Every structure is written in structure tokens, then in C-alpha cells.
Amino acid sequence: MLRGGEAALQRLEAIASRTDGARLHDEERRVAAILEQVRREGDAALLDLTERFDGIRPDPLRIPIEQLQQAWEATPADLQDALRLAHERILSFHRAQMPRDLALQGPHGERLGRRWRPVERAGLYVPGGRASYPSTVLMNAVPARVAGVERLVMVTPPGPDGMPNATVLAAAHLAGVEEVYRIGGAQAIAALAWGTESIPRVDVISGPGNLWVTLAKKAVYGRVGIDSLAGPSEVLVIADHTARPEQVAADLMAQAEHDPLAAAILITTSEALATAVPIAIxxxxxxxxxxxxxxxxxxxxxxIVVCDDLTEAASLSDRFAPEHLELLVEDPEALAEHIQHAGAIFLGPWTPEAVGDYLAGPNHTLPTSGTARFAGALSVETFLRHTSLIGFNRAALEATAPAVVRLAESEGLHSHAESVRRRLA
Structure with missing residues (x-):
């Protein structure tokens, strides 16, 4: 437990940078070798690497579409209902996000605009390992579908029996994903970025993963688009005297159970709560x-940090810029107005972070490790690209030509100016 102030800030900064360090350089070299092997050898590399890392040789790589249907039919009815409810809510929220084309007319009759179009192919990475994540299927596939992406290519690691988790496959069927490959790790990212004999090259890759997946996404960015570089998950809870210790404890543990690198932080104005929460944990x-x-x-x-007031608590939170921020305080809406940096804000005692993970509607793929200072959640726009539209008539060019020519000459670009002069000669 710490008091607010410089010591608390230093500890928060250390937590935010917990994946930095010399170890990354070694991992980056290993990831680079995997990427190059897949680029050179294609499917053969995918089979060899999956056998090496997962103990399975996934031949064939693609899961037949009939097995996705079978996975859905074998899903218990109550779980089907839960998945449907999550799908409906996520779909409704992301439909409301769709941007509109912009069409303006300039002062001289010129046409100015911006047009949105979906990418042609999106790669969806769904992690496995310590847990299964059907929610990640929905949170990635739904915005891509809403955006209008024609081809969704999903990759997910195989389990010990050689197949991915059955509920993950059921969620893929529900979300309309027909193309699923049983590979994971950096080799799966390489396949999506370069393409292999079986797996098509995509335009955008989305979805969280372990450190190797994140480093692979970082390495291929520029060749393909990516949603973000997601680090280990984190929650920060701001709580006052109204918060219940057992609820705060459960919320902190809900984040900690994800991963040994997950961060769980409580900032409170209540000494009693700060004392009670560790006992409840x-x-x-x-x-x-x-x-x-x-x-x-x-x-x-x-x-756990104890602050004098909520203003100090909000300031500390903004310095950390958490992925998930819970406000378990008497007036959460008022406090939220003072928060500038957070991936998602959960308002009040009836809004545990878990509802955001599964079915509230907003996307659960959020900025981590302080990147909420400049980034936001995965959205429909992740799978869209926008193009500017410019259409001048003669009157518009005549009216603006002197300024264009002068600016071009100031930059020493003769032909830029000449391209205008010749049209008006």
C-alpha cells in the first residue's frame, strides 16, 4: 500500500512499462526468424512451427466449415443464448459507429469529399493458451462484418487434441466466419501478412495475443494494417467509502486471473477500504x-494507493492511462468528466468490467500500457479506409491558382506551378 505522491507515480510507471527491457530484443530476434521462415517456406513452415510450439501438426490447416456448424449445434442451449445476446448487443453498437461519406461544395463550386470503403480481407487473431476466448471472436468479427469486409480469415491455436476450443468455433459460426485455420503465434501473423499456399494475405490484422504475437504484429505493420499492439491486460479501480471490499477484490482478481503480467490497481480515498480489500482477496x-x-x-x-481526494485519484489514473477504469464512487458520472485517458470507463457499482468483456456492446479490444493517451478501442473504422475526393472546375482553379503557384514556387517545385499555369494559359 502506498500514499499518493511521487512514490505512487513511480510505481505506476513501473507497472505500465512491465513488458519493456532487454528481454524484448531476444524475443524480437526469435520472432523475426519465424516471420522469415514462413515467408520463405509457406505452409511447410506453419506445419513445422506449430508442431514445434504446440505439439500438433495441423494438416490440413483449415477447419472444414461443417465443423463450425457442428460446434455450434453441440453448444449447450444456455451458452448459445448467451452468445446470441452478446452478438446482438455488439452488432447493434457497432452498426451505430459506421461513418458517413462526406460531400461538400467549395466556394467556387468545387467538389470536396471523403469516401469510406472496407478493406477486402481481414485477418482475425483469436488467442488460446491459458483460456478460450469466444468473446474475442465476436469483438473482432462483428465490426469487420459491419464495415463490409468480404473475406474474414480467422486464425486460432489448436488445443491438445489438435482442434481449437469448440466454443470459439461456435462463436465463429454465429458471427459468419467461414474461414478458420488452426494455427497461432507469430507464425499465424506471418501467414496473414505474407500469405501461404493455403492462407490468403490480408489487408488488416486484428486481435490480441501473447508477446510473440504482439511483436509479430509490430514487425509486419506497414505491409498490413493492424488494430493495435496490445500488451498485458490491466484494470484500475477508483473507489471511495461507498465501495464494497468484496466487490473491489473480485474486480481486481477478474483482471489478475488473465495472465501473470496482468495489472490490478486500486486507488482509493478510504483507508478502511484499502485495509479490507487484501483480506477479501x-x-x-x-x-x-x-x-x-x-x-x-x-x-x-x-x-493499492490511498489518496486524499478523488481529484488526486483521477490525476494518478490519467498518468497511468488504464485499459479498463472502474469508478466505484458515489458520483461516477461527475468523476468521469475529470478523466482524460482511459480505454473504457465503467460507471458505478453495477458495472463490473466483465460486462464490457462480454456483451455490453462497446469493443473489448482496448489500448494498454499507457497507449490510451493517444489510442482508442477497436472499431468499425479499423476495417475501413477513407479516400479524399477533390473535383475542381475552371472557376475554382482560376480563383485559387495564384495561391497554388505562389506556394509551389516557395517550395522550389517548378512543375507543380507549371501544371496550374498550363491549364489556365
């Missing part, structure tokens, strides 16, 4: 199915 860790992961994350990247 210890009680909830008993018989917890992911106790080892949760405990490691809390011990290494957990933090």
Missing part, C-alpha cells in the same frame, strides 16, 4: 481455479 483466492496465475499477477503487478 485472500478469502476469494481459496479454492480459486486460477489461483496461481491470479496470485502471481497481484503480487508482482498489484497496487
Amino acid at each position: 485472500a478469502a476469494q483466492l481459496e479454492n480459486h481455479p486460477r489461483a496461481a496465475i491470479t496470485r502471481q499477477a497481484l503480487e508482482e503487478w498489484g497496487l
Whole structure:
């Protein structure tokens, strides 16, 4: 537990940069080697690398569309209902995001505009490993579908039986994804970026993953678009005297159970709450199915800070720029007005971060590691590109020609100016 001030700021900065360091250079070299191997060898590299890292040789790579249908039909009815509800809410929210084309007329009758069009192919990465994430399928596939992307190419790691998680496949069927390949890791990102004999090259890659996936996305950016460089997950809870210790504890643990690198931070104005929350965490860790992961994350990247007031708490939060920010305070709406940097803000005691993960509607793929200072959630626009439209008539060119010529001459670009002069000669 820390008091607000410089010590708290330093600890928050250390948590935000927890994946920095010399280790990254070694990992980047390994990732670069994987990318090059896939670029050179195509499907053969995918089979060899998946056998090496996952113990499975996924031949064939693609999962037949009939198996996606079968996975959905084998899903328990109550889970089907939950997936449908999540799909409907996510779909409704993202439909409201669709940008409109812009069409303006300039002062001399010229046409000015901006036109939105979807990318042709999108690659969706759905992680496996410590957990299965059907919610990630929906959060990536739905905005791509709403944007109008014609071809969705999903990659996801195989499990010990050689197949991805059945609920992940069921979610793919529900979301209309027909093309699913059972590969993961950096090799899957390489396949999406360069294409192989079986897997098409895509225009945009979205979806979170482990460190190797993130470094691979970073390496291929520029050849393809990416949604973001997602780091380990994090939650910051601002709480006052009205917050209940067992709820705060559960919310912190809900983030910590993701990954040993997940961060869970409480900033509170209540000494009593700061004292009670660790006790509540210890009680909830008993018989917890992911106790080892949760405990490691809390011990290494957990933090409790006591502040004099909510203004100081908001200031500390903005310095950290959390992925998820919960406001468990008496007037969450008022406090939210003072927050400048957060991926998503959860307002009040009835809004645990879990509802955002699954079905609230806004996307759960959010900026991490302080990037909420300049980035936002994955959205429909991730899968769209916009083109400017400019159409001058003679009157417009005549009216603006002197300025265009003068600006071109100031930059020493003779032919720029001449291209205008010759039209008006």
C-alpha cells in the first residue's frame, strides 16, 4: 500500500512499462526468424512451427466449415443464448459507429469529399493458451462484418487434441466466419501478412495475443494494417467509502486471473477500504481455479494507493492511462468528466468490467500500457479506409491558382506551378 505522491507515480510507471527491457530484443530476434521462415517456406513452415510450439501438426490447416456448424449445434442451449445476446448487443453498437461519406461544395463550386470503403480481407487473431476466448471472436468479427469486409480469415491455436476450443468455433459460426485455420503465434501473423499456399494475405490484422504475437504484429505493420499492439491486460479501480471490499477484490482478481503480467490497481480515498480489500482477496483466492496465475499477477503487478481526494485519484489514473477504469464512487458520472485517458470507463457499482468483456456492446479490444493517451478501442473504422475526393472546375482553379503557384514556387517545385499555369494559359 502506498500514499499518493511521487512514490505512487513511480510505481505506476513501473507497472505500465512491465513488458519493456532487454528481454524484448531476444524475443524480437526469435520472432523475426519465424516471420522469415514462413515467408520463405509457406505452409511447410506453419506445419513445422506449430508442431514445434504446440505439439500438433495441423494438416490440413483449415477447419472444414461443417465443423463450425457442428460446434455450434453441440453448444449447450444456455451458452448459445448467451452468445446470441452478446452478438446482438455488439452488432447493434457497432452498426451505430459506421461513418458517413462526406460531400461538400467549395466556394467556387468545387467538389470536396471523403469516401469510406472496407478493406477486402481481414485477418482475425483469436488467442488460446491459458483460456478460450469466444468473446474475442465476436469483438473482432462483428465490426469487420459491419464495415463490409468480404473475406474474414480467422486464425486460432489448436488445443491438445489438435482442434481449437469448440466454443470459439461456435462463436465463429454465429458471427459468419467461414474461414478458420488452426494455427497461432507469430507464425499465424506471418501467414496473414505474407500469405501461404493455403492462407490468403490480408489487408488488416486484428486481435490480441501473447508477446510473440504482439511483436509479430509490430514487425509486419506497414505491409498490413493492424488494430493495435496490445500488451498485458490491466484494470484500475477508483473507489471511495461507498465501495464494497468484496466487490473491489473480485474486480481486481477478474483482471489478475488473465495472465501473470496482468495489472490490478486500486486507488482509493478510504483507508478502511484499502485495509479490507487484501483480506477479501485472500478469502476469494481459496479454492480459486486460477489461483496461481491470479496470485502471481497481484503480487508482482498489484497496487493499492490511498489518496486524499478523488481529484488526486483521477490525476494518478490519467498518468497511468488504464485499459479498463472502474469508478466505484458515489458520483461516477461527475468523476468521469475529470478523466482524460482511459480505454473504457465503467460507471458505478453495477458495472463490473466483465460486462464490457462480454456483451455490453462497446469493443473489448482496448489500448494498454499507457497507449490510451493517444489510442482508442477497436472499431468499425479499423476495417475501413477513407479516400479524399477533390473535383475542381475552371472557376475554382482560376480563383485559387495564384495561391497554388505562389506556394509551389516557395517550395522550389517548378512543375507543380507549371501544371496550374498550363491549364489556365
